Amino acid sequence: MQFNVGISIKEDVFSAIFSPRSIAVIGASANGENIGANYFRALVRAGFTGKLYPVSQGGGHLLGYQVYRDLRALPEGPDYCIVAVPASSVPDVIDSCVERKVKVVQIYTAGFAEMGTDGAHLQSEVVRRAREGDVRIIGPNCMGICSPGARIPFGTMDKIAETGPVAFLSQSGGLTGDMILLGLERGIRFSKVVSFGNGCDLDIHQFLDFLSGDNETGIIGAYVEDVRDGRRLMQQLRALRGKKPVVLCKGGMTEPGTRATMSHTGSLTLSPQRWSGALAQAGAISVDSLEALADMVLIFQQLPYHFGRRVALVSGLSGGGGGIGVIASDTCSRAGLVVPQFSLETQDKLQRLLPQVGVIVQNPLDLGGKSSNAELLESCLHICAGEPQVDILMVDLHVGKLADVAGEQQVRNISLLLTKVAQSLSKPMIVVAKPGLAPHLCLEIQQYLAQNGLAVFPSIGQAARALALLNVWKELSLP
């Protein structure tokens, strides 16, 4: 079923997907209770920039829009169709799309190749009709796309991703939704997002080709369960090497995981050994979880081309940070980073600013709760950045604890200070923000710091892993 291989994609296909002039939602009924209506509602709510047409046999009105009984009744042939009708009706819908010269159809409907022989048969029939009529397909069994620039939200989601340099491709709609939420939570901003499900026509290969030339995309993340053409993927990754970082999470790397992918997207998998080795050779990064993928695209987004393994650790903003500094040193060291000793000059400068007792003027630096003095904190961060043995600063900000000790306003003041310092600092800064019992404040701080260019992580372990992998990528990819 490799219909896609070797078939060239017309240029206007991707603009029909990511910035369509018009979208029809087939299966968006006037009573507004079904999935199609939810898709339609999400597009209206997000303020989609083009024209919208609900289509459903029953007619009537939905959110003030006339519901057309058939695609053939529309005043124009839309660029893009979202299809949420029973599987058995999909072939007829494709015929109507061919008639109206629709460019791309996203099939939400499940019940195709992932459901066994009958479903696979139906899927082939759908692909055949679309191919003959020059209509491209995303899906079936998928949630479709998110294009923040065109105000197209993901599926029926209430919130829309922010616009930025990260593209995300996925065989799983659920994980795509999770990724968009992680993005809003952590400040990851997206150019294009695609959940392509069974990928019967357009799949990772076509989207990677497109994204490699897309000016809005600088970083690519992907969740895949199978790859139709492993050789082609590796060629594509090699072509991207050193240009746009690619971070891949592959599901089904263990026996139970593989079994699960069979039921999920009906695909057979590559062996883990072949996968990891090939990825490293091609200069791409392999991760084991969506959280790790989010960490990596975030660090590429926030610290583009800032490399170096030598970390200055700063703890104790909310009280004694000695123990945290010790664990952070161990964690960074285990991850493959370096926690160099400060030079005597740096130690001396810090010593002159800080009291003798309750602080530790080494790397890790323990401020012993002296961060309430903003000027002092600012000076210390500048001294750490001035240390020639250091490439990057990592600041432990326990939001919940600081809020407990010094109040919420003090947490906001310190965040403001950190963004100010980061702008004038000669080296990049990572912040580790932990929620404690103030998770809402932590979310606010995290989003604020991210908007102001800092890289924020929920734990020292995640920050250390991301920074280490960033440097691995550099060694794999850059001359």
Added chain:
Amino acid sequence: MQFNVGISIKEDVFSAIFSPRSIAVIGASANGENIGANYFRALVRAGFTGKLYPVSQGGGHLLGYQVYRDLRALPEGPDYCIVAVPASSVPDVIDSCVERKVKVVQIYTAGFAEMGTDGAHLQSEVVRRAREGDVRIIGPNCMGICSPGARIPFGTMDKIAETGPVAFLSQSGGLTGDMILLGLERGIRFSKVVSFGNGCDLDIHQFLDFLSGDNETGIIGAYVEDVRDGRRLMQQLRALRGKKPVVLCKGGMTEPGTRATMSHTGSLTLSPQRWSGALAQAGAISVDSLEALADMVLIFQQLPYHFGRRVALVSGLSGGGGGIGVIASDTCSRAGLVVPQFSLETQDKLQRLLPQVGVIVQNPLDLGGKSSNAELLESCLHICAGEPQVDILMVDLHVGKLADVAGEQQVRNISLLLTKVAQSLSKPMIVVAKPGLAPHLCLEIQQYLAQNGLAVFPSIGQAARALALLNVWKELSLP
């Protein structure tokens, strides 16, 4: 400086620490701005069950209490003293404690052995006077204790830990505060908590001996940087083997980490190799971070003596959970757990309840967003628990996503249902709760589920690691 070794501890020492009849805070001045006053304020706020005396040279009143100018002026000799005066004054304070027959002195003050030769000298002098006068010391350079049963909060913290079976010992005051916050966040309940800093007199050995016989303590966690007597520690751990699980996080396991411990608590460390091997032999669990330690004491608290590696994974409560199920299978499998195939009988039972399309009736089970039907969810969980190949259920609850899709009330309804089901289920249940953009709701749900006996984790990775280590412990410790 091994004063403690071989010196027996009188029985009443530990009741003077954890349930004193009276506490004096030396250095709690009437103006209320210094650390001693903050200690005093925290005790009053928490509702300490015994008598309280502020002591400071200036006299006056603090929160309506008379401030005594000297310990000698108190109407009684208190059981326990908290000392927050400059280091140079500490020897004199000890003399006054000897005079008033104080049983235990907690020295908050830093500037002792962790500060080099002069500090070490001063520390020796303090220990000598205390020893001669039969006064025991916690610290110096420490935050002291938390005894939830006696309403003694930790240091100056605003919140007090809940009462329960977990004891926590630590050389780091900062990490102890973090642990108590983690406990409040995740539902870990404490019997006794001690930050003993430099541990010049009472240290991990004395507290472990005491906790081994303490009826209120069932699980012991500890953060250590050095151990004065490695052989004795291993004897103590072997004595606890199979009785009370011990989870240890050791700081300074790498070169930069070791360097950091030198400045932090002035201690030299065991080699990592000796440490890990010895711990495993003694039946204790070694972890690398405070989060991992929290995961372990939580799983021992919530699932006492529930063992088994065979997990039923349930996802898709808030929509398509196929991809999450695949990653969860990989993650569990990598951690050393088993994700067995459901028997045909179990699959058949699930098939009869669930629609054909959009769900996956395998293990991992993808409910495809059908959880809005409470009765259906309940039945599915019972069917999974009924599968003979399964030891434990792991449910993926994406709080933020479910709130986005179905509203906050629906998240609360499902949580209520999960606690109800857990009570009637034949097998234990782990819930993975992710915050998304609803971190406050996630905290509420997490605490609610924990209070009702469920084990809640923030990620599948952490849950899988904890469950795997739980089984490792069983194999190491139980006959």
